[in-house]
Amino acid sequence: MQKIDLAIIGSGPAGITAGIYALRRNLSIRVFESEAVGGQTAKAVWMENYPGFTRLTGFELMQKMSGHLKMLGVEIEEANAVKKIAKIGNEFELELEDGSKALAKTVLLATGTENKKLNLPGEKELYGRGVSYCANCDGPFCKGKRVAIIGGGNSGVTNALYLSETASKAFLVEFTPELNCDEVYLPLIKKQKNLEVLKNTQVIEVLGKEKVEGIKIKDRKTGKERIIALEGVFFYVGLSPRNELAKQLFGAEIDSKGFVKIDEHMMTTVKGFFAAGDITGNLAQTIWAAAEGAKAALEAYKYVKGILK
């Protein structure tokens, strides 16, 4: 079994940037991805705040980043998840989905976050049949239909703007009394005539048998409940750290919100086991995750060379 210097788990901006930096330091690396390349960024409808690119889709940006990595000689191993990790002496043994094993001197956990679920009645049952966590993926099926977007942060709002372009009618449902998005979006929401904003509103249930037929909501001020008939519900109510590998296999310290603790060298409480990107609970922005990836790779380099203990 060939030993590599650095195993990168996850191919969002943190994982890919770490790969770019590691390769420029001549480390041998592999990049494992359990789902699709690009992490949360690839799901963003539009990216307008990654400096240097005024406007492109999240998918396009992550294609550019993975292309950058590929040009340096490494292809992301898509759908080759790391199933298990064990630390044997100073090294890490990884069991991969394809049945093989990998041996690594250092590991970077860059698994990011996944969309939170509200665990409403009907939410799980109707997932894939009208319930979705990715407008980019499932939005095209909602052309000419009525949809609801749950969550008034940046993700919810941008996806509501996107979905309302083709939906016959869209509802943006926010639990708190005000939207929590960038101000820049507020006039755009007003302009979108078929987009109705319901603030201070709680979603109670997703309705439907074979597929989504509606949602039951409650006005949190008046307590009044009502049903909205629709065909699609998109949840953007926050993110959960994907910390399973750290949690189950290492005893790497995790904070109360599920984020993996790191020190000033991006190292977890397990020596040689680094973390970067959204999984660390810092600013959940593409540019920030990429920066953490860069730093983690440089610290892993020092660890491999014996400079960092």
Next chain:
Amino acid sequence: MQKIDLAIIGSGPAGITAGIYALRRNLSIRVFESEAVGGQTAKAVWMENYPGFTRLTGFELMQKMSGHLKMLGVEIEEANAVKKIAKIGNEFELELEDGSKALAKTVLLATGTENKKLNLPGEKELYGRGVSYCANCDGPFCKGKRVAIIGGGNSGVTNALYLSETASKAFLVEFTPELNCDEVYLPLIKKQKNLEVLKNTQVIEVLGKEKVEGIKIKDRKTGKERIIALEGVFFYVGLSPRNELAKQLFGAEIDSKGFVKIDEHMMTTVKGFFAAGDITGNLAQTIWAAAEGAKAALEAYKYVKGILK
């Protein structure tokens, strides 16, 4: 005098990214630059590690970033340095080079670093007459000539590779026994036949009357001194934080190396006075500086809105 939400001092990756993020939050901003747009990044010969762009010049990258800012409605005020800052109540009054004043609720110090000087005999006297701190700026004058590059870190090495492409002969002089650059450059240096590496070597003096005629160097192992005849000397021996504004006018805390101290909100020890990028002494990489700029802008937004005290 119109009051703005955020005055950004410096237009490197930190300052520009802060501007992009602040504008997307609808803050009113101005961006002041005492020299040229782009900071240290704009001086980089080639950028190959900013994720998404496989290869472009530092100048090109910073043109893209400043174009990104301009598209959002703000042009960098070049050659309009902030000469003086005073905090009056909760606000900041800035005296500008053009003679006018600006009033701001928050200030972001993103002044970065400047190239360190060795203060050798002849270094200051012959500056601009063969002594340079920017190969990108002065390299074209050295075509077909003999040059030396002082410093074997990434900056020195990449600039040595660049200069040796057109120089008749180039010397790369490193004080320590080994080069401190990314491994990826080592084979490139070997391939460049007219580039001679002098390790463990100290530069004693820059020689010349009207212009540079040579350098005096000392082999640190044998103690032997010798003179190399050449026409250009490029110094890449580290960076000094440009902390004058923080130092003279605020009493914002500065560490022993001259970097400005910030808390987890990117705020200095002066309320409402933030810092981001190389001036904070963190990872001196474009991607990192940009990330700090993004975070600082979001924290300044919270401060302006009264969420962050």
